[in-house]
Amino acid sequence: xxxxxxxxxxxxxxxxxxxxxxxxxxxxxxxxxxxxxxxxxxxxxxxxxxxxxxxxxxxxxxxxxxxxxxxxxxxxxxxxxxxxxxxxxxxxxxxxxxxxxxxxxxxxxxxxxxxxxxxxxxxxxxxxxxxxxxxxxxxxxxxxxxxxxxxxxxxxxxxxxxxxxxxxxxxxxxxxxxxxxxxxxxxxxxxxxxxxxxxxxxxxxxxxxxxxxxxxxxxxxxxxxxxxxxxxxxxxxxxxxxxxxx
Amino acid sequence: xxxxxxxxxxxxxxxxxxxxxxxxxxxxxxxxxxxxxxxxxxxxxxxxxxxxxxxxxxxxxxxxxxxxxxxxxxxxxxxxxxxxxxxxxxxxxxxxxxxxxxxxxxxxxxxxxxxxxxxxxxxxxxxxxxxxxxxxxxxxxxxxxxxxxxxxxxxxxxxxxxxxxxxxxxxxxxxxxxxxxxxxxxxxxxxxxxxxxxxxxxxxxxxxxxxxxxxxxxxxxxxxxxxxxxxxxxxxxxxxxxxxxxxxxxxxxxxxxxxxxxxxxxxxxxxxxxxxxxxxxxxxxxxxxxxxxxxxxxxxxxxxxxxxxxxxxxxxxxxxxxxxxxxxxxxxxxxxxxxxxxxxxxxxxxxxxxxxxxxxxxxxxxxxxxxxxxxxxxxxxxxxxxxxxxxxxxxxxxxxxxxxxxxxxxxxxxxxxxxxxxxxxxxxxxxxxxxxxxxxxxxxxxxxxxxxxxxxxxxxxxxxxxxxxxxxxxxxxxxxxxxxxxxxxxxxxxxxxxxxxxxxxxxxxxxxxxxxxxxxxxxxxxxxxxxxxxxxxxxxxxxxxxxxxxxxxxxxxxxxxxxxxxxxxxxxxxxxxxxxxxxxxxxxxxxxxxxxxxxxxxxxxxxxxxxx
Ligand SMILES: Cc1cc2nc3c(=O)[nH]c(=O)nc-3n(C[C@H](O)[C@H](O)[C@H](O)COP(=O)(O)OP(=O)(O)OC[C@H]3O[C@@H](n4cnc5c(N)ncnc54)[C@H](O)[C@@H]3O)c2cc1C
Numbered sequence: 001x002x003x004x005x006x007x008x009x010x011x012x013x014x015x016x017x018x019x020x021x022x023x024x025x026x027x028x029x030x031x032x033x034x035x036x037x038x039x040x041x042x043x044x045x046x047x048x049x050x051x052x053x054x055x056x057x058x059x060x061x062x063x064x065x066x067x068x069x070x071x072x073x074x075x076x077x078x079x080x081x082x083x084x085x086x087x088x089x090x091x092x093x094x095x096x097x098x099x100x101x102x103x104x105x106x107x108x109x110x111x112x113x114x115x116x117x118x119x120x121x122x123x124x125x126x127x128x129x130x131x132x133x134x135x136x137x138x139x140x141x142x143x144x145x146x147x148x149x150x151x152x153x154x155x156x157x158x159x160x161x162x163x164x165x166x167x168x169x170x171x172x173x174x175x176x177x178x179x180x181x182x183x184x185x186x187x188x189x190x191x192x193x194x195x196x197x198x199x200x201x202x203x204x205x206x207x208x209x210x211x212x213x214x215x216x217x218x219x220x221x222x223x224x225x226x227x228x229x230x231x232x233x234x235x236x237x238x239x240x241x242x243x244x245x246x
Numbered sequence: 247x248x249x250x251x252x253x254x255x256x257x258x259x260x261x262x263x264x265x266x267x268x269x270x271x272x273x274x275x276x277x278x279x280x281x282x283x284x285x286x287x288x289x290x291x292x293x294x295x296x297x298x299x300x301x302x303x304x305x306x307x308x309x310x311x312x313x314x315x316x317x318x319x320x321x322x323x324x325x326x327x328x329x330x331x332x333x334x335x336x337x338x339x340x341x342x343x344x345x346x347x348x349x350x351x352x353x354x355x356x357x358x359x360x361x362x363x364x365x366x367x368x369x370x371x372x373x374x375x376x377x378x379x380x381x382x383x384x385x386x387x388x389x390x391x392x393x394x395x396x397x398x399x400x401x402x403x404x405x406x407x408x409x410x411x412x413x414x415x416x417x418x419x420x421x422x423x424x425x426x427x428x429x430x431x432x433x434x435x436x437x438x439x440x441x442x443x444x445x446x447x448x449x450x451x452x453x454x455x456x457x458x459x460x461x462x463x464x465x466x467x468x469x470x471x472x473x474x475x476x477x478x479x480x481x482x483x484x485x486x487x488x489x490x491x492x493x494x495x496x497x498x499x500x501x502x503x504x505x506x507x508x509x510x511x512x513x514x515x516x517x518x519x520x521x522x523x524x525x526x527x528x529x530x531x532x533x534x535x536x537x538x539x540x541x542x543x544x545x546x547x548x549x550x551x552x553x554x555x556x557x558x559x560x561x562x563x564x565x566x567x568x569x570x571x572x573x574x575x576x577x578x579x580x581x582x583x584x585x586x587x588x589x590x591x592x593x594x595x596x597x598x599x600x601x602x603x604x605x606x607x608x609x610x611x612x613x614x615x616x617x618x619x620x621x622x623x624x625x626x627x628x629x630x631x632x633x634x635x636x637x638x639x640x641x642x643x644x645x646x647x648x649x650x651x652x653x654x655x656x657x658x659x660x661x662x663x664x665x666x667x668x669x670x671x672x673x674x675x676x677x678x679x680x681x682x683x684x685x686x687x688x689x690x691x692x693x694x695x696x697x698x699x700x701x702x703x704x705x706x707x708x709x710x711x712x713x714x715x716x717x718x719x720x721x722x723x724x725x726x727x728x729x730x731x732x733x734x735x736x737x738x739x740x741x742x743x744x745x746x747x748x749x750x751x752x753x754x755x756x757x758x759x760x761x762x763x764x765x766x767x768x769x770x771x772x773x774x775x776x777x778x779x780x781x782x783x784x785x786x787x788x789x790x791x792x793x794x795x796x797x798x799x800x801x802x803x804x805x806x807x808x809x810x811x812x813x814x815x816x817x818x819x820x821x822x823x824x825x826x827x828x829x830x831x832x833x834x835x836x837x838x839x840x841x842x843x844x845x846x847x848x849x850x851x852x853x854x855x856x857x858x
Contacts, residue, residue: 013759013760014760015447015448015759015760015761016757016759016760032567033509033510033598033599033600035510035598044763044764045712048756049710049711049712049754049755049756049763049764050756050757050762050763050764051763052760052761052763054283055476056283056287056289056475056476056477057287057289057291057292057475057476058475058476058510058512059292059510059512059513059594059598060593060594060597060598061291061292061404061590062283062286062287062288062289062291062292062475063286063287064283064284064287078597078598080597080598080600082600099424099446099760099761100760100761103761105424105446106284107283107284107285107421107423107424110284110286111284111415111421114411114412114415115415118416119412119415120349120350120412120413120415120416121348121349121350121412123348127344127345127348129341129344129345131344132344132381133343133344133347133348133353133381133382134347134348135355135379135380135381136352136353136355136380137355137380138354138355138356138357138380138383140352141352141353141354141355141398142352142354142399142586144352145352145398145399145401145405148352148398148401148404148405148408149401149404151286151291151404152284152286184350184352186348186350187350
């Protein structure tokens with residue numbers, strides 16, 4: 001027989017005037033290879049059909065199911081219950097707007113982040129359908145892919161001291177995104193333009209260096225390395241500006 | 247009710263929906279996309295393997311061209327596809343891949359010089375040409391004569407979707423995420439938008455549009471074991487069937503993927519076998535070469551899936567608490583290869599199974615994977631039956647896949663069809679005006695509102711939506727799966743009709759306020775059952791075997807009677823769909839013949855029986 005698991009789950013439905021923020025307890029017997037996806041689905045279908053949470057691919061790829069699991073942001077679908085104690089506390093991600101229970105609105109936040117950092121290839125040329133593709137070194141392609149693996153789950157934002165205090169801080173995810181485009185020769189933005197986006201306290205200089213972002217990233221992206229690289233570049237850029245002003 | 251206007255409304259913000267929206271927006275039209283999840287979480291992101299286009303840059307792809315891609319696609323479809331559409335597709339695919347490169351995809355590139363590759367567990371050497379250094383490279387996928395599948399490591403769908411959505415953000419196209427289309431607005435002739443339900447607040451909203459596109463992806467979740475995402479439950483198919491006039495093409499054409507992991511059905515990519523992974527049985531013996539001497543593990547999906555089930559039925563499966571399975575072995579590819587080229591696979595094994603594929607075998611068995619069928623359109627993407635309605639991507643039956651889609655051809659379809667259908671919609675919009683009739687909007691909205699209230703109040707009964715859905719999923723898995731026969735299919739239709747009756751009596755156990763996941767399911771469970779019945783009934787009526795549709799009681803492919811496409815419509819008040827048929831292809835550039843793999847018993851158009 002498996003362990004008896006006890007779940008403390010944050011509950012609140014902002015659309016329901018009778019709902020008050022609270023925690024509800026649920027019990028389940030653990031089964032082999034049980035993940036939080038399996039557990040939460042069972043709780044909803046067998047015990048409380050009103051329970052709100054988000055899963056989509058349930059394979060650690062889409063980033064839908066980030067939540068705070070025993071105090072730590074992570075993807076619920078790839079969390080095996082056997083790696084947790086028998087008492088499991090689940091809370092919604094902070095920073096993002098609550099939709100209900102464990103479900104938060106990451107869509108609005110990330111769309112706005114993508115707009116802010118200009119998350120696309122900036123290039124005025126037109127696509128020539130008859131031309132061969134521009135060549136690229138495979139090693140560079142792989143380096144870009146490495147940073148493009150971010151799934152916008154929001155864990156790094158939720159774990160970030162600065163993001164929890166200031167709403168305008170763009171977060172590690174945005175800095176990583178900028179680093180991705182800076183690597184890409186197809187993006188024609190220069191240092192100055194990148195600087196305008198993130199060379200401020202809302203950007204690279206807002207980070208307090210607590211390292212939580214990299215710690216919790218389910219894709220294990222080298223977020224702190226990127227930050228260091230950006231800071232050096234931006235610092236340099238800032239200096240150059242100062243001299244120009246003089 | 248809150249109402250919004252657009253030139254084009256895309257229901258779906260996966261690769262297909264967004265690609266169409268981009269085309270329309272680039273022509274100056276106002277496009278809005280709806281999606282159940284934030285766009286980048288659409289299931290396109292889960293495609294790991296790659297996208298086919300005959301660039302012919304890599305050594306093993308040398309000499310590739312559109313004709314060979316065309317042949318592979320037609321053979322793959324078991325001659326069920328529309329050849330004119332397949333032609334259009336292969337012609338456009340190389341340009342589509344390059345356009346995505348231009349927009350930012352970090353495609354893997356040709357690295358000149360010698361490198362090793364595995365095929366069927368043996369190591370070979372290839373030499374990549376110097377002159378192609380840095381061009382887009384490709385990997386091997388099942389059912390193709392050349393290496394043609396362009397990829398970014400193990401995250402092709404992810405990079406495609408991120409790049410596509412980047413473009414959407416750049417163009418300022420609005421995506422309303424957590425907004426689920428519940429019903430099309432139409433008057434029997436013209437479609438003018440949808441009524442949708444907000445999955446943040448639960449409120450209804452009307453979208454009025456001159457053109458409406460269904461790009462809602464696959465509907466695998468009508469099956470119990472499926473590689474599809476939780477949200478792939480057929481929303482688009484349901485609202486199209488609900489019209490009673492828009493036919494659904496080939497509902498019976500359901501593809502199973504050979505390698506879903508046991509027990510969670512998460513897919514491990516075909517790339518594993520493409521790169522040289524092998525399938526082993528309970529004795530850790532490789533069995534595919536015994537059944538398919540030439541292609542072995544790389545025969546097309548339907549063929550590999552079928553032999554796997556056959557082999558399990560022969561008693562050669564591995565016993566487990568979750569049923570019998572087989573093994574996928576990639577150990578010989580080596581740690582470096584697995585940790586770079588197949589990294590997501592490694593992650594999946596570690597995270598969801600707690601095993602290390604570098605040293606251990608992976609438990610796999612076939613799971614539902616892809617829906618070839620869908621909203622039937624013409625080659626421009628215009629749906630049959632309603633003016634102003636279009637469809638693209640997996641939700642559509644355009645129909646380049648016929649009875650079996652090749653791996654790598656559906657990511658390619660989303661961007662290729664997205665481009666073509668987008669252009670056609672832009673043309674359509676240029677010369678088109680339509681009157682939005684307040685009465686039809688109100689009529690649809692009232693009906694949805696009434697349905698919603700009946701579910702919440704429990705007026706029709708207290709059946710649990712979850713239990714009804716589970717019963718349907720079990721039934722399809724049990725009797726409408728890889729091997730099919732008349733007796734089981736008849737039983738399945740009968741049982742599903744019983745479950746359909748239960749679905750009419752669903753009532754909520756929660757209060758249904760707000761997003762309410764229970765209400766979301768309760769609102770579509772009846773539609774899901776109609777879809778399930780279409781699948782089972784069309785499978786029962788198709789008395790032949792073609793591609794993925796394998797009838798034990800009709801083993802031959804029958805080109806005399808069945809070289810055609812099923813068109814299912816559901817008339818209001820009926821308890822079975824109406825099935826009509828149209829020729830599979832207007833043009834037969836390649837006349838029906840032997841695929842070169844799989845069972846080859848054929849009843850020819852002249853009525854002769856050939857093959858085993
Ligand atoms: C695990 C897996 C791996 C795969 N690997 C490959 C591969 O390597 N190569 C390949 O070619 N193909 C692959 N495929 C197939 C391919 O990924 C899909 O066919 C393709 O991505 C579908 O894209 P789409 O745009 O049609 O739909 P999706 O990406 O599924 O998007 C559907 C959209 O519709 C929205 N939606 C659905 N219903 C509603 C509604 N009622 N109202 C509003 N919005 C709605 C969703 O939110 C979503 O935005 C794979 C499939 C799976 C499941």
